[in-house]
Amino acid sequence: MIPDRRPTRRVYVGAVPLGDGTPITVQSMTNTDTRDVTATLSQVRALRAAGAAIVRVGVPDMESARSLRAICAQSPVPVVADIHFDHRLALASLEAGVAKVRLNPGNLSEGGAQQVVEAAARRGVPIRVGANSGSLPKDIRRDLGTGPEALAEAALGQIRILERADFEDIVVSVKASDVTTTVRANEILAEKTDYPLHLGITEAGTPRRGTIRSSVGIGYLLGRGIGDTVRVSLTADPVLEVEAGLEILRAWNLAPGGLRIISCPTCARCRVDLLPVAQGVEDALEGVEGNLTVAIMGCEVNGPGEARAADVGLCCGRGGGVLVKRGRILRRVAEEDMIAELVDLVHRVLEEDAGNRDA
Ligand code: SF4
Incomplete structure (x- = not known):
């Protein structure tokens, strides 16, 4: 038996579809120095070989953003740029050919966010927005605390910013290290939006504990039909994250092709x-x-x-x-x-x- 999936819009990360009943993908994130193209590509290939459909790389500075051109050109899977506060890094990453950008427009200047949205729209590149329990905006923490409602509201706020700019090529994630908070926050989002959801338990921990915590949280949500792509976060070689993610999908018969x-x-x-x-x-x-x-x-x-x-x-x-x-x-x-x-x-x-x- 396969769980019934929650209907969502479809978003493309390069050639990989997310949502709308398309196969649930497993993704991971490199932990190499992005400026080191050889090391990063080697890890991207290892992640692909393990079964990752999408790989995210951190872009902490302009040199990393410049390296993305070679990484994207040679990567066997779509590459996602992980950006925090600098819209110029997002623009440079888009220019370099990334297939998705993970950032919160609310963390950028208004003009910077507008430029990023326009550049992403021009290239047909989706943006993943979301919230982590550790980095909730001050006003949300003051009004709603740090629980699931706060996480969901923070993500919805980022969605509203993009929608006001007529941008709807969106993937959403809400993550906490607490499983119950993550689950409830995703349930709220699943009720309130129809964008594809990226599931994960953040700072899940070392391989044994982290895999179990992620399996409980991600697995519960998948069993309820919620979730379109997953990332298991572990303090370990990211290949283990992909193996754990695939095993969670297999447990629900959601991993097509895998024995x-x-x-x-x-x-x-x-x-x-x-x-x-x-x-x-x-x-x-x-x-x-x-x-x-x-x-x-x-x-x-x-x-x-x-x-x-x-x-x-x-x-x-x-x-x-x-x-x-x-x-x-x-x-x-x-x-x-x-x-x-x-x-x-x-x-x-x-x-x-x-x-x-x-x-
Ligand atoms: S050894 Fe035989 S009886 Fe025991 S758990 Fe395995 S299959 Fe079952």
Whole structure:
């Protein structure tokens, strides 16, 4: 089952659509020095290889903005410029060819904001506006505090500025490090706007905690049909952010093309060290596209039954295991061949399915 999606407008980040029922994308942000084109491009490529559809880069100064020309020209994915207070950096980034700009027009001078909006409109480049709990405007903090209503109102205020300038190519995000605040703020926005929403829990933390916190917050919203693109923020290699984001999408069957690999928690019936087997299968199938669920189970007694919902399975026993295809046991395989045999079976089933679709 796939959650029903909230209807939104459609926005294009380069060739990548956001919203309006188009596939939910995973994005990340580089943590290299943007002035270092080689290092930044290398990280952009790594993020793309991990499954990122869009990559954001920080633009803290003019030299970074100038580097964007080479980065955008060679990037395999649309590049988003992250700008804070200087409209000249936004103009230079647009000039360099970015596919989206993340900034709040309310943080720029009125004239500067107008120039950015005009330049973005001319190029068909969307603007992401939003609010973080750590950087709410003073008047909003005074009137509404720092809760979800304040976050949503801050984002709505930025939207109104763009709409007054006749600019509606907008993506919105509201993020707090508190999951409940983020969830509620996004629910308010989902009621009040129909722009695509970018989901994330900000400053989520180290890989383990941050992934869990993001999964709870982003996952809850996606399950309610809210959200059009996601970024998991981790204090870690951003490739981990992309992997976590994709896994959250897979949990809701929202990641088209990705294999779903599941494995049992093991119990007293398990007679093999299942983790290396499951990890080996995961590694061997990394990057393989296809709509299949692959199960790796710890015993041959309950495994086939528990893996019934999977398309392809390996149920391990002492010294080997049995291969299962759509509920049917195929044959026994030796322990040393288990991973290779399962991977081979996955490829064969993918080919068969493709053949059946073409027939
Ligand atoms: S598949 Fe077997 S080993 Fe795994 S949890 Fe179930 S009974 Fe235990």
